[in-house]
Amino acid sequence: MAKNAFYAQSGGVTAVINASACGVIEAARAHPDKIGKVYAGRNGIIGALTEDLIDTSQESDAAIAALRHTPSGAFGSCRYKLKSLEESKREYDRLMEVFKAHDIGYFFYNGGGDSADTCHKVSQLSERVGFPIQAIHIPKTVDNDLPITDNCPGFGSVAKYIAISTREASYDVRSMAKTSTKVFIIEVMGRHAGWIAAAGGLAADDENDIPIVILFPEVEFDEERFYARVKEMVEKYDYCSVVVSEGAKWPDGRFLAEQGTRDAFGHAQLGGAAPVVANMIKEALGYKYHWAVADYLQRAARHIASKTDVEQAYAVGRAAVEMALEGANAIMPTIVRKSSAPYAWEIGQAPLSEVANVEKMMPREFISENGFGITQACRDYLTPLIQGEDYPPYENGMPKYVTLKNAPVPRKLDDFAL
Amino acid sequence: MAKNAFYAQSGGVTAVINASACGVIEAARAHPDKIGKVYAGRNGIIGALTEDLIDTSQESDAAIAALRHTPSGAFGSCRYKLKSLEESKREYDRLMEVFKAHDIGYFFYNGGGDSADTCHKVSQLSERVGFPIQAIHIPKTVDNDLPITDNCPGFGSVAKYIAISTREASYDVRSMAKTSTKVFIIEVMGRHAGWIAAAGGLAADDENDIPIVILFPEVEFDEERFYARVKEMVEKYDYCSVVVSEGAKWPDGRFLAEQGTRDAFGHAQLGGAAPVVANMIKEALGYKYHWAVADYLQRAARHIASKTDVEQAYAVGRAAVEMALEGANAIMPTIVRKSSAPYAWEIGQAPLSEVANVEKMMPREFISENGFGITQACRDYLTPLIQGEDYPPYENGMPKYVTLKNAPVPRKLDDFAL
Numbered sequence A, B: 001m002a003k004n005a006f007y008a009q010s011g012g013v014t015a016v017i018n019a020s021a022c023g024v025i026e027a028a029r030a031h032p033d034k035i036g037k038v039y040a041g042r043n044g045i046i047g048a049l050t051e052d053l054i055d056t057s058q059e060s061d062a063a064i065a066a067l068r069h070t071p072s073g074a075f076g077s078c079r080y081k082l083k084s085l086e087e088s089k090r091e092y093d094r095l096m097e098v099f100k101a102h103d104i105g106y107f108f109y110n111g112g113g114d115s116a117d118t119c120h121k122v123s124q125l126s127e128r129v130g131f132p133i134q135a136i137h138i139p140k141t142v143d144n145d146l147p148i149t150d151n152c153p154g155f156g157s158v159a160k161y162i163a164i165s166t167r168e169a170s171y172d173v174r175s176m177a178k179t180s181t182k183v184f185i186i187e188v189m190g191r192h193a194g195w196i197a198a199a200g201g202l203a204a205d206d207e208n209d210i211p212i213v214i215l216f217p218e219v220e221f222d223e224e225r226f227y228a229r230v231k232e233m234v235e236k237y238d239y240c241s242v243v244v245s246e247g248a249k250w251p252d253g254r255f256l257a258e259q260g261t262r263d264a265f266g267h268a269q270l271g272g273a274a275p276v277v278a279n280m281i282k283e284a285l286g287y288k289y290h291w292a293v294a295d296y297l298q299r300a301a302r303h304i305a306s307k308t309d310v311e312q313a314y315a316v317g318r319a320a321v322e323m324a325l326e327g328a329n330a331i332m333p334t335i336v337r338k339s340s341a342p343y344a345w346e347i348g349q350a351p352l353s354e355v356a357n358v359e360k361m362m363p364r365e366f367i368s369e370n371g372f373g374i375t376q377a378c379r380d381y382l383t384p385l386i387q388g389e390d391y392p393p394y395e396n397g398m399p400k401y402v403t404l405k406n407a408p409v410p411r412k413l414d415d416f417a418l
Helices: A017-029 A045-049 A061-069 A089-101 A113-129 A155-176 A195-203 A223-237 A273-285 A296-300 A307-325 A376-386 B017-029 B045-049 B061-069 B089-101 B113-129 B155-176 B195-203 B223-237 B273-285 B296-300 B307-325 B376-386
Strands: A003-009 A035-041 A053-055 A104-111 A134-139 A183-188 A212-215 A240-245 A289-293 A331-340 A343-351 B003-009 B035-041 B053-055 B104-111 B134-139 B183-188 B212-215 B240-245 B289-293 B331-340 B343-351
Touching (some): A017 A035, A017 A061, A017 A104, A035 A045, A045 A053, A045 A089, A089 A104, A089 A113, A104 A113, A104 A307, A113 A134, A155 A183, A155 A195, A155 A289, A155 A307, A155 A376, A155 B296, A183 A273, A195 A212, A195 A240, A195 A376, A223 A273, A289 B296, A296 B155, A296 B289, A307 A331, A331 A376, B003 B017, B003 B045, B017 B061, B017 B307, B035 B045, B045 B089, B061 B307, B089 B104, B104 B113, B134 B307, B155 B183, B155 B195, B155 B289, B155 B296, B155 B307, B155 B376, B183 B195, B183 B273, B195 B212, B195 B240, B195 B376, B240 B273, B273 B289, B307 B343, B331 B376
Parallel strands (some): A003 A035, A003 A104, A134 A331, A183 A240, A183 A289, B003 B035, B003 B104, B104 B134, B183 B289, B212 B240
Antiparallel strands (some): A289 B289, A331 A343, B035 B053
């Protein structure tokens, strides 16, 4: 009798995590002899813990296919970290109980570093208790910080969005610079690593001589050098674009965004590195500015997703199922770069023991010597990842995204308090 | 002998103002017997005042065609308002001097209300001094606040961007709401009128039951009613999206963005209605939030421009030239809506005496009774304006926008101090 599969989405969602879900479910549907139903966790792993499962077999093939072009997490995601097998013993035992009750033999967990760790532990526990679960982690993170895999699905689309938005806004400020705005500041995601900020550098190229100053989390912020650089750019070009990572920090380790701003009632600052940097430039150099904070817009922007990213997100979902059917356990499908130009990639795999809790930082040789830009090596790495457009279908001028029925699987167990 | 034409871009640029420039230049090139060269003002009207003219005849047909898909103002724009013929006599006299020196018989001015007024005055002065100039205003404004014309080129693309971005971010926050973000706030442009904010309402429709709370400049902000509405939505849907216009105001007339925030050095607030609203929600209701400020991204987003908007922007540019060739003066081509469903429009014209200095506000019947949403009448108005996609060409994953050579026309006059 074919075992059922469990699939869950974890952490911050992306423009293409549903493409991975699509890959998982379509691959599973192609093997009804080996995989029964695919149950999804409602709101991620919380759905497993509370036995709040979604029966994806109730969704039509068309609805599942539409996941490929729908941003966000169709089953809901969550931020809920399981700790060690000892500390979170109650939760891990519950997972086993739920998996047994619903005859689940496959655990597909779609997320970043923390979920790779959880996935690894589920696999270990399953061996220890003698209840066989093949646990496969499916990579997803806009932060691009998972090890071994050349890149993470989700990142390419954010990179494309930020590169395009920075180019478009730079054209805008260039038009206005004579009498109005001279500096445009865009804040991008990436609390720990500057991968997304680096993508802002792609706004400039041989045919687009745009002055861009990037503030990376990896580079200690030097106020005076920053002002000097912005001033130099404005004097040369009459304008300048600044891409600031939300993770950019003062030398003392505080984020730029935390500069002790208080409102009239003494409440803590309202957040945002972009307005802080804008104000600093205004005070130091007197330039008129505009600033934007892309926030969720950047990771939800399925309308301008990278075709490469969509294909890879789908492929890792599909590969997870295929690897499981070949007997794999405690692994993660990876993206292996065979060549940058022309770009060629294939699916590989990495043992979860080598993935869990390892963060891949941006190499120093990707950041220009002055610390404010990207190098050719960085361009060579990033450019393939934003290749191609994969437009969603439109109706009435709006993208037609799918909202699933998300029908619950009847419960069999008692309540579980989180 | 064919007279030359002068074209200038004025005020904040848009995703499609260059499509109007494309329409003007292509139409002029089609009539070499009647129009000599098209000179563009470098940085708008300032280029005319300082005799800093751009010879567009140096640009290839392909480069001019590429303006149709290039955002921003290709010749530079400016914020420089001419006042009455008396107060700004020196400037108006100078314009005449420059136009005479360069044998200019056509004045095409592409902008909003202020430039319509300038255009009107140039036409009046030209009659008064007996130097014939046909002055035609070409409508452009993301604010959609020009009278008589059914809508303004530039608005439809911002509306589409905001509607799509709000839908995408709403899908995202919906995914995260169980354990994380419950309220997403997006700030949009529109200091005087809520047209752009209204477009956020299009994120929801019959197939997308998304809770959206809009803060319009037209509706006095009632803090308690706002909290109650957000709470109601979060309790019903588990999340909520807020679209706040930069023009939203406290009952005493201050913008929401100006709430007296000071940084550690006592400097005035860093700006942004979105972070202010986010903080208010957090304090009053305790919901975790995320916020975005789209700023220039929204008006520069040619990558997701409305096809209708692009076509109309091009059409008003073309029509301006054709009307001039038919002898028109002191008019503005308008967009006339013949039918909403199916959408049908044609080009009309309005005398500048009726356009200048009149601001079109959003009708009250476009705002729902509770003040936080849009009505069906508003949807019927907005929906046609965001119809269709008009994707730019891509190369290496990035949109291929054109940067013109912008070769200067040799000067003939003395310097002029602004």
